[in-house]
Every structure is written in structure tokens, then in C-alpha cells.
Amino acid sequence: MGATHSEAERDWPPVPMAVLDLEMTDLPDQLQISEKCRAGLALLRVRGRPCGQAVVRLDQPDNPLLPTILAGADSAFWEAWLRCRLGLDASYADRPSTMSVSVAVCTRDRPEDLKRCIDALLRMPDDGQEILVIDNAPSSDATAMMIQQMSRIRYVREDRPGLNVARNRALEEARGELVLFTDDDAAPDPLWLRRLARNFDDPLVLASTGLTMALELSSAAQIDFQRYGGFVRGFKRVVYDAAEHDPLLAWHAGAGVNMAIRRSAVQLVGSFDEAFDAGTPTHAGGDSEMFRRILSAGYRIVYDPEALNWHRHRKSADELRRQLFGYEVAGASLLTKAFFVDGDIGALREAVRWLKREIRFLFRAVLGRPNVPSFSVSFARFSGGLVGPFLYLRSRRQVR
Amino acid sequence: MTAEQASPSLSVVIPTHNRRELLHRVLDALAHQTADPATFEVIVVPDGCADGTEGMLGAQNYPFALKIVEQSDSGGPAAARNAGSKAAVGRILLFLDDDVEPSPGWLEAHRRSHELQVGPVVVLGPYPPVPHASPELFRAIARNWWTKHFDELKDPGHRFSFRDLLTGNLSLPAEVWEQVSGLDPSFRAHEDYELGVRLMLRGIPFRFASDALAYHHEYETTTLAGAFRRAREEGRSDVLLSKKHPHVQTGLRVTTLFPRSCGIRGVLHHLLFVFGEWIDPLAQGVAAMLPIIARRRLRGLYFALYHELNEYWYLRGVAETLKTRLAWKRFANGAPPPHPAKKLSVDLRAGIRAAEVAMDRARPDEVVLRYDGKEFGVLPCEVGVEPWKGSHLKPALCGRLAQDYLERLLEAGDMEGVPPICRDAVQRGITKARLAMKVPREQMWWEQDGQWRVFISGAGD
Incomplete structure (x- = not known):
């Protein structure tokens, strides 16, 4: 369909996707979205309050909107929707804070x-x-x-x-x-x-x-x-x-x-x-x-x-890889600080858990399983975690 | 001075045991109430105090009438509260613990709650932990228990149970207290629960007054060792409670723990019941290691050991009456199942309001819920809990019954904007959220992650 050639390398999820912000008690008949979007991520609100999300297909224009969204909504949305239907109070007021x-x-x-x-x-x-x-x-x-x-x-x-x-x-x-x-x-x-x-x-x-x-x-x-x-x-x-x-x-x-x-x-x-x-x-x-x-x-x-x-998330694959690498460096740095500075032995256990999880991800990426980040992303995460402790120690020296 | 002023209408009873400073703070807070001090009296019952509490009381000058009822042979808090209330002249009795500091409007709020109610009522006031941060894991556990407890009571859909009756911040008419003859002093723990059972049996309504706020200085009075001591007392008391009120036994820990007592755990329990005295030092040794484990932040290990030790001491208390595991087995299996004396069936098609009215009128133990004739859920009978009332309905429909209710609404064609042809898809959507609705899950994104998976795998539709 409308996707450019380079983005069409993978077909699903479609690129781009629409971002929708929908008031579920007052849903429009027609969505104002670009034709290029074959799917969308919808934030669901009930009486103005964000309460859930739905990932929806928009390439089947015959399907009415409400049921399409309801079919993909999460539990928090249903609870808010029920509370609204039964006339129970919304969670909290939106008054100005008493604090400065x-x-x-x-x-x-x-x-x-x-x-x-x-x-x-x-x-x-x-x-x-x-x-x-x-x-x-x-x-x-x-x-x-x-x-x-x-x-x-x-x-x-x-x-x-x-x-x-x-x-x-x-x-x-x-x-x-x-x-x-x-x-x-x-x-x-x-x-x-x-x-x-x-x-x-x-x-x-x-x-x-x-x-x-x-x-x-x-x-x-x-x-x-x-x-x-x-x-x-x-x-x-x-x-x-x-x-x-x-x-x-x-x-x-x-x-x-x-x-x-x-x-x-x-x-x-x-x-x-x-x-x-x-x-x-x-x-x-x-x-x-x-x-x-x-x-x-x-x-x-x-x-x-x-x-x-x-x-606004990072746009290019390179930026994303660098960001996810950075997250794992940070995670490992945090465990390193907890272990060495605060004597937190629980950090060791958490590190082992991390290692197991990331190795599993890497293997599944190698095998090309669905719903797993790509190999390059998984590898960036894995290496970030491994070099994290060293980068933390370097960072600490720099600060001092 | 008029006769009314001469005899205060409210009596605050505070048993105390060697907590001079805390008690001083509580009395000070009572001296700064918004209520006129001439309208209430305070009765302090020093229960075997050896820290100069009496001396402190004598030295102070309070704006309210202060009575001191000596209790020389530490008879426990139940006996102390009974003795204190015997000396009371007020129509309303208020109970405070010596580590529970009332807010300025506390007394006023209790009084108002009684005035608002036609007929006698038991008023429960919150006493959440006084805000205090500590890096200790035990402090976090203790604080969390209290915080959660009062959060539950605050919930508008909460159904009161005998377990909600705690004597740290409580008021009730003196007349009711006399009718049930107060607390049972043979209990060293859970004497409050036991009173709760009797008040429930008499059908006296419970009411939670969130404005009758007091702060619990639990971080100064509860300790890890104290928690285990208390667990043992609770084990002993729960056996006593079950014997006195068999109808609540199914809900007590002495019954609910037994199904777990099988395999290796069952063998260990045999040993616990027979050789407990020899195992106690080992349990104490493990308890002594807990603070070290906490300091190293081995959370998993800490929680596991804490819960095991708690169970150990609880069962040691049980073993004092039931001498063997076999006796415990017979006892646990002999608990009478809950029996709904009054059942009600309501059809929500006729409107929620009508169902609420029917529930308020019938006050049933169990409610069968229908929609357009078809049953979709049950509000179950639970032991030692107040009968169902109208205000419980909506929260139950949004909570434990949300799944079934939504599915029934959809099936009955009562979901606006969903044409029949789309019902199956929406039905599948609701079913997918099923587990999430039944289990209170709070962590993060796993549900959103699932949405993406379904979306990705649904590409071939």
C-alpha cells in the first residue's frame, strides 16, 4: 500500500501507524487519519481520563470503529468503562495542587x-x-x-x-x-x-x-x-x-x-x-x-x-539501537553501584536473572522467532549489559 | 454547672503497659481536641506498669476529667479495657491504644458518627502508621500491613468482617458493650476479633469513619521479635476462637493453613507439634539472622524466612491446645462449611437501583445475579461477614464480577454501539482480558505487550 519501499522491508506491523487519542464516550464516526496508516495505536479515554489502549487495524474500513476498538481494549479500559456505565466516581479530582x-x-x-x-x-x-x-x-x-x-x-x-x-x-x-x-x-x-x-x-x-x-x-x-x-x-x-x-x-x-x-x-x-x-x-x-x-x-x-x-521516540534504527544499548549500560551500572557502593548482594541475583533473560532473547533472535527484537537490537542490549559495570566505574572516576 | 456538664457523655478508655512517653503524647493530643473537654472523660488503665506511668499521670493537669484505674497483676489488654469501661460514665465508649495519637477532630468525628446513625453502631476509626521512613525491611512490612488494612476499609464496596474490629481506634454505645459484656479476657490476642464475631452475630452495623483519624506510632512499638511472639498468641487464640464460635472457623488461619501441611511440610509439622520445644532455639537463631539478611538486601530470602517463621510460631501456638498434628487435622477438617441462611436472586435487567433496593431490604448472605433471566454470577456467602447490602453491588460488578457481567451484557445485546455481527470479536476481546480482571495485577506492561502480540499474529486475518 502506501508505505515507501525501504519501510516495506517487513510487512507487519505496517509502517507508519496512526496515533489516536479517543474519547470512548463520544467516538467520532470517521477518523481523521492519513491514508497511509493501515493500523493504529489508540489511547482510550473515558470522560477525559486516559484508561487504556488498543492496537487496531484500520485497513478494513467496513468494520465499525467502536467494536474494532472494544475487541482490542485492555482490562483497565473495561474497568473504567464499567465504572462509567454504572455511575461510579472517577478516581481522583483534577484540582490544582496545594503545593507550589x-x-x-x-x-x-x-x-x-x-x-x-x-x-x-x-x-x-x-x-x-x-x-x-x-x-x-x-x-x-x-x-x-x-x-x-x-x-x-x-x-x-x-x-x-x-x-x-x-x-x-x-x-x-x-x-x-x-x-x-x-x-x-x-x-x-x-x-x-x-x-x-x-x-x-x-x-x-x-x-x-x-x-x-x-x-x-x-x-x-x-x-x-x-x-x-x-x-x-x-x-x-x-x-x-x-x-x-x-x-x-x-x-x-x-x-x-x-x-x-x-x-x-x-x-x-x-x-x-x-x-x-x-x-x-x-x-x-x-x-x-x-x-x-x-x-x-x-x-x-x-x-x-x-x-x-x-x-517522540527515536526515528532511525541506529538511534534506537544506541538508546537500547544505553539502557542496558545504565541497568548494569545501577546494579554495580548497588553491589559495590551499598553492599547489596541482591544485585548479584538480579544480574544473573538479567543474563539468563538476555541470552534467551539472543537465541530467539538468532532463530528468527516472532515477537522478539531483532538480532542487532538484542545484541546491542546484551553488549550494553556486559560493558555497563566498566563504564560505570569510568563514569565515577570522571565525576570525582 | 448543669447536670449534663457534670457527667461527660463520652468516655475514652486507654489501657497502657510501660509506655509512659507515648501515653503522654496521646493524652496531650486528647487535651487539644476540637471537642469541649467537659463533654468527655479519659480513663487510663495502667496494666502492670513499672516505668513510672502513674507518677507521670499524677503530675499532669488536663482539661478533661482523668480517671486512673489500677490493674496491678498484668491481666492483659482485654481485662484492662473491661476494667476501664466499668469505671466509665459516658453513653459512648471510645477505645484508643497507648500508641495511637488522635487528630484534633477525632472525638468530634466519633460522636458525629453515632449521632448520624439511627440505632446502635460500631464506629471504626482509621489509625494508619504515622508517616515514618525506615530502610529496614521489617518496618516496611509492618507499615504496609496497616496501610493496606485501612485502605480496604476505606473502599466504598467493602463488606465489614469481624476481622475489621480492632480496638486501637473504636467506639460503640456503652449499652451495647454491657449487653455483650465486653471483651473475653481469656484471649491474649484476637480478643478484638472475638468481640467482632459477637457484635456481628447481634447484627450491630459497623461503620468506618475516615475522619476519626488517629496515627499509629507502630514503628516505636512493634518489633520483629514481637511479631513472632504475637503470631504464637494468635495461634493459641484462633483455636480458642474456633471453639467458641465454630461458624467462623473456616476463615481462620488455623483452618486455611492445614491444606498446605502435606509432603515434607507435613512431616516437619509433625515434628513441630511433638518436639517444638527443642526446635524453638533453632527458630530463634534464624530470626536473629533476619536483620543481617535484610541489610544485604536479600529480599527473596528474607520474605521466605519471615513467612516461614511466622507460620512456625503460629502453629506453636496452635500446638499448645491441639497437641498433635493429627488433632490439628481433625480440628481443621471439622470446620463447618459456610451456610447461607438467606439467599436472594436479583435480575439486573430491571435496573441496578431496583437490585440495590432489594438487597438493602433482604440483607442476604448470598445473592444470585441474573441478567434478563440468565444467571451470570454469585455474590458468595462468607463467614463472619456482614450481609450483602445495596452499596456492595456496583463495586462487585466492577471488580470480581466485571468479566462475567460484561460478557452477559454483550450476549444480551445491551452494549450500545456493538452490532450483533461484531459481538464475537468483542467477546474474544473481553475474554483476553479475563485473567487480568480476576487477579489484581499491577505490574507494568505485560498486558500491553500481549496486545501487540495478538495484533502481530493477527496479520493473516
Whole structure:
């Protein structure tokens, strides 16, 4: 059909796919989508609240839309749909937070993406939040120039490179009790702030995370990132607590693209570890490493899927491979830190589990099994995990 | 001074045992209630205290009337509460633990709950752990138990059970207390459950007052060793409870643990029942290693050992009355099955509201749910639980019965926007979500991952 020749190398899932945002109580008769899209990923809302997703075919125009979506919806959607039908209350109110809030976007040389992000942030209701842009070791003053033309945005330049360095700067600069973080390649939903900030009534909650969906699925790499995990963390609210969740797996709670940190966390569990994340040899993981310390110290993290953010995934296969390599480096770095710095023997067990899983993936990729990432991706992950500990030690030396 | 002011209408009873500082904090919080201090009295029952609690009480000056009821030979908290309530003059008795610190509106909220209710009611107040972070794994487990417990009570679809009655933050009319003659002092644990069973039998409704908030300083009073001691007391008490109220036995751990007692575990249990005294030091040794295991963050091992030790001490308590595993077997197998005395059948086609009204009127033990004549689910009979009422229906339909209800709605053609020709596909979609709906699963993306798999493999459709 409409796919270009190079993208048609594999036929299914089709490329591109449409990204749909559907209100299920008021479904349109006809979808406004490009003809090229033979399938789509739909975010399902009930009365404005994100509550589920469906992966649907759009190449059978005779099938009515509603049943097509219902046939592919997940359990969280059905529960929300039933609650709505029975007239039970929606989960939580969307009132402005009683706490003062700062939003921080850490960026580096991506003015176009950043513009989209800021436009989305400015569509949020004004509850008195401040918006900070942390320009991290920029190679030009393009970002600075752009921000100058905008009102309501505070520009901060941080010359030491590193995402965690920029995050720490944001925590220092912010005036709010809560600091909400997002990335320059994301575009939050208008109610993102309120829904992320409402989870802090419990003083033990030091962080809250939200749902991050794909902004576009226009390339095979973007679709792969989405279908093999991506930022998806399900559609049910979860309170993470060390009694039920291993702090080593705190990354299950979410990611830095969509998180809020209580600023007092810096005093309680320490600031972001500058040996981690983009701009260092560890590539990523600064968020997970913070989450691990929060849970280990006996505090909590709330995952609230109604706090919605849209993220533009990496477009090319190369970028995706590098990103997934980086994730595994970060994962291994985290275990290395837990083991050597904190004497956490449980990290060893987790490392063995990781090794078993990745070897299984590699084998299945070699055998060409369906529903497994390609060999090159699996290999990138595997090698990332193996070199991770060494890269972490190098990163640590650099920071010191 | 009018006669009404002279005799307070509310009596707060606090048994205490060697917790002078905590008790001081609790009394201080009572001195700062929004309620007029002339309307309530506080009765402290020092139960064999040796830490100068009485001296502290004498030295303080409180705005409310304070009575001290001595209990010299540590008779346990049940006897202490009984003694305290004997000295009470109020129409409403309120029970607080000495480590439970009430919020300023606590008393007012309890009073209001009684005033709002026609007829007697048992008011349960929440006392979640006071916010306190600790890196210790045991603290996380203990905190989690309490947090979860009160979250359940808060759920609008919650059905109260005798297990919900805890004496740490509780109020009820003094008249009811006298009718049931208070707590049974022969229990050293679960005396609250036992009272709950009797109140349930009398049909006195339970009510959860979320605004009657108090904070539990559990991190200062519960310990790992204490948890195991308590497990043993609970084992002993559950046998006692089963003998006194056989109808609740099926729900108790002494019964539910037995089916697991087979194979090697069964042999070990034989040893536990016969040679327990010689095994105890080993169990204590393992318990002493738990903090080291926790520090090394060997979570899996820690949880496994913790649960085994807990079960061990519980069964040691059981073994004090039932001397052999064979006796335990007979006891567990002899538990009478739940028996629904009153059944109701409702058809939801006639509307949810009508079904709710019918349930409120009948207060059945079991409800058969139909839609357009066809049965699709049952709200089951459970022991020691309040009868079903209308407000339980919707949460049950959205929870444990969601799957069956949706399928029935679809089958009956009552799902708007789904033409008959698409029913099979939607039906398959609902079925795919089946497990997810029955098991509370909270982790991540496995369901979304499954959606992609189905989508990919469905390419040939």
C-alpha cells in the first residue's frame, strides 16, 4: 500500500501507524487519519481520563470503529468503562495542587523539539507554576535566543554537561516544593501537571510518575520501541513501596520523561547521581537510580497513568539501537553501584536473572522467532549489559 | 454547672503497659481536641506498669476529667479495657491504644458518627502508621500491613468482617458493650476479633469513619521479635476462637493453613507439634539472622524466612491446645462449611437501583445475579461477614464480577454501539482480558505487550 519501499522491508506491523487519542464516550464516526496508516495505536479515554489502549487495524474500513476498538481494549479500559456505565466516581479530582510547583525541561541543542514541548506546557492551566528551561552545555545560543522571545519561561544555562547535572541544577533553581521533569522531545497533556502533582498528599511520597505514550509511530524504530516496552507502564495506579517492590527494579515505576520529585528528597535521599545518565559513559538511568534510593530509604513512588505525556521516540534504527544499548549500560551500572557502593548482594541475583533473560532473547533472535527484537537490537542490549559495570566505574572516576 | 456538664457523655478508655512517653503524647493530643473537654472523660488503665506511668499521670493537669484505674497483676489488654469501661460514665465508649495519637477532630468525628446513625453502631476509626521512613525491611512490612488494612476499609464496596474490629481506634454505645459484656479476657490476642464475631452475630452495623483519624506510632512499638511472639498468641487464640464460635472457623488461619501441611511440610509439622520445644532455639537463631539478611538486601530470602517463621510460631501456638498434628487435622477438617441462611436472586435487567433496593431490604448472605433471566454470577456467602447490602453491588460488578457481567451484557445485546455481527470479536476481546480482571495485577506492561502480540499474529486475518 502506501508505505515507501525501504519501510516495506517487513510487512507487519505496517509502517507508519496512526496515533489516536479517543474519547470512548463520544467516538467520532470517521477518523481523521492519513491514508497511509493501515493500523493504529489508540489511547482510550473515558470522560477525559486516559484508561487504556488498543492496537487496531484500520485497513478494513467496513468494520465499525467502536467494536474494532472494544475487541482490542485492555482490562483497565473495561474497568473504567464499567465504572462509567454504572455511575461510579472517577478516581481522583483534577484540582490544582496545594503545593507550589516548578516544571523543568532539561535540553541540549534541540530547539525545534523544545518549542513543541514548551507550547504544550503553555497549554496547561496556569496554577502559578514556574517553567524552567535548563540549557545543558549548549553548542550554540539557539535555545537561549528562542526562549528570550517567550514569556513565562525562565532560562537557566548549565555549562557542566550531563542530564543529571542539569536535573540537580533544576532542583537548586526551582522555587516550587515539587519539581516536575520532562524531556525536550516530549509534549505533555494539558492536565499533566495537576495529575502528577496530586499524588503528594502522603508525606512519604517523594516522587510520582506518569504514563508516556508515543507522539508518532512513523518509522519502524518508533513502532519497535513502543511495542517492546518503551515507556509503557500499564494503565493502573500503583503505589511503589519497598514492602512490595524491589528497589533494584524501581525503574518499573517510570522514567525521567514524566516524573515529579519532591524537592526535599535532596535532603532525605540525596540529589541525582551525576555519574549517571545522558552525557556520561553510563548513557541513562539517572531516574531509576534516584527511584532506587527513594524506595530503599523507605519512601514511596506513585505511578499515576492519568498523568499523560507524549514522547517522540527515536526515528532511525541506529538511534534506537544506541538508546537500547544505553539502557542496558545504565541497568548494569545501577546494579554495580548497588553491589559495590551499598553492599547489596541482591544485585548479584538480579544480574544473573538479567543474563539468563538476555541470552534467551539472543537465541530467539538468532532463530528468527516472532515477537522478539531483532538480532542487532538484542545484541546491542546484551553488549550494553556486559560493558555497563566498566563504564560505570569510568563514569565515577570522571565525576570525582 | 448543669447536670449534663457534670457527667461527660463520652468516655475514652486507654489501657497502657510501660509506655509512659507515648501515653503522654496521646493524652496531650486528647487535651487539644476540637471537642469541649467537659463533654468527655479519659480513663487510663495502667496494666502492670513499672516505668513510672502513674507518677507521670499524677503530675499532669488536663482539661478533661482523668480517671486512673489500677490493674496491678498484668491481666492483659482485654481485662484492662473491661476494667476501664466499668469505671466509665459516658453513653459512648471510645477505645484508643497507648500508641495511637488522635487528630484534633477525632472525638468530634466519633460522636458525629453515632449521632448520624439511627440505632446502635460500631464506629471504626482509621489509625494508619504515622508517616515514618525506615530502610529496614521489617518496618516496611509492618507499615504496609496497616496501610493496606485501612485502605480496604476505606473502599466504598467493602463488606465489614469481624476481622475489621480492632480496638486501637473504636467506639460503640456503652449499652451495647454491657449487653455483650465486653471483651473475653481469656484471649491474649484476637480478643478484638472475638468481640467482632459477637457484635456481628447481634447484627450491630459497623461503620468506618475516615475522619476519626488517629496515627499509629507502630514503628516505636512493634518489633520483629514481637511479631513472632504475637503470631504464637494468635495461634493459641484462633483455636480458642474456633471453639467458641465454630461458624467462623473456616476463615481462620488455623483452618486455611492445614491444606498446605502435606509432603515434607507435613512431616516437619509433625515434628513441630511433638518436639517444638527443642526446635524453638533453632527458630530463634534464624530470626536473629533476619536483620543481617535484610541489610544485604536479600529480599527473596528474607520474605521466605519471615513467612516461614511466622507460620512456625503460629502453629506453636496452635500446638499448645491441639497437641498433635493429627488433632490439628481433625480440628481443621471439622470446620463447618459456610451456610447461607438467606439467599436472594436479583435480575439486573430491571435496573441496578431496583437490585440495590432489594438487597438493602433482604440483607442476604448470598445473592444470585441474573441478567434478563440468565444467571451470570454469585455474590458468595462468607463467614463472619456482614450481609450483602445495596452499596456492595456496583463495586462487585466492577471488580470480581466485571468479566462475567460484561460478557452477559454483550450476549444480551445491551452494549450500545456493538452490532450483533461484531459481538464475537468483542467477546474474544473481553475474554483476553479475563485473567487480568480476576487477579489484581499491577505490574507494568505485560498486558500491553500481549496486545501487540495478538495484533502481530493477527496479520493473516
